[in-house]
Amino acid sequence: MTVTTHAPPLVVADLDSAIRALRERGLRISTSRRLVLEALFAAEQPVSAEPLARDLGLDPSSVYRSLETLERHGLVRHVHLGHGPGLYALVADRELEYLCCERCGAVTPVEAERLDPVRAQIRAQFGYEACFTHFAIVGLCRSCATSAATAA
Amino acid sequence: MTVTTHAPPLVVADLDSAIRALRERGLRISTSRRLVLEALFAAEQPVSAEPLARDLGLDPSSVYRSLETLERHGLVRHVHLGHGPGLYALVADRELEYLCCERCGAVTPVEAERLDPVRAQIRAQFGYEACFTHFAIVGLCRSCATSAATAA
């Protein structure tokens, strides 16, 4: 994902509208592109390229290429929740950002607007317009924070 | 840096106290360990392993091992500012966290406590105890945010 500066989000409700949107952009709908899209629509959580490739019987490089194309067109985004591969997800009607517990690995997706107060705080204090779509907010979830405090 | 759960910070003021602290922990002070420490004390900004190795005439693997040891003992921490290698820095007397502009690459180190209001907001809203020492807060710095808004 050489995509550093993200494309404007292109929200699609289902596979058909995704395909329509891609056609409008002059992209071809190859079998593997369709398969990747289907898998992303079926996924509950962000997924990495490798299992996608394995499950779909595609070459990893093709999956990476498809994901990159979809990301470049704003249908897909990838997040890093920690070390390990990037995880890909469709851009939903409400953009999602993630909180991730570095101890238990819990992943909490939240609608971007719910992080606006946090962003406002950061903007006011540091002048940065923060975006948590690429790097998750990492830390300890409530229960891990509690047990860590108890242990201390 | 297989260090996922960070060690408690071990703050050292200078090379000598670093060496003393390591000795107390039963670690040997090899030439390369000393060189890496010196380089970190000299560095203004976090540095990646590769240039450290090159500049010091050490093997990258040795540098990684030294950094990992230092990190495991809480003297060093690594951050990711975006794609690319991890960047290593000594744990200063005031722990630092970073904001990074994804457009111009500006890096703004801030003392951890200055991010406490942000953490409080996140804790109140999501129950997470956030930590930005491993993943920087990525976004647009003031001037890039301004020019981006103008361009739109």
Add this chain to the structure above:
DNA sequence: ATACTTGCAAATGATTTGCCAGTGT
């Protein structure tokens, strides 16, 4: 028909590991 896509293999970048020779204590 033609340009865009894929699979396969090989390359890349970052980091890790095995192993034996070297060295700090």
Add this chain to the structure above:
DNA sequence: ACACTGGCAAATCATTTGCAAGTAT
């Protein structure tokens, strides 16, 4: 002396790229 370290080479993991063959439009 002896356990801990470093260098070197090779392995690993995630991802990218070159290229010739396949396919959507």
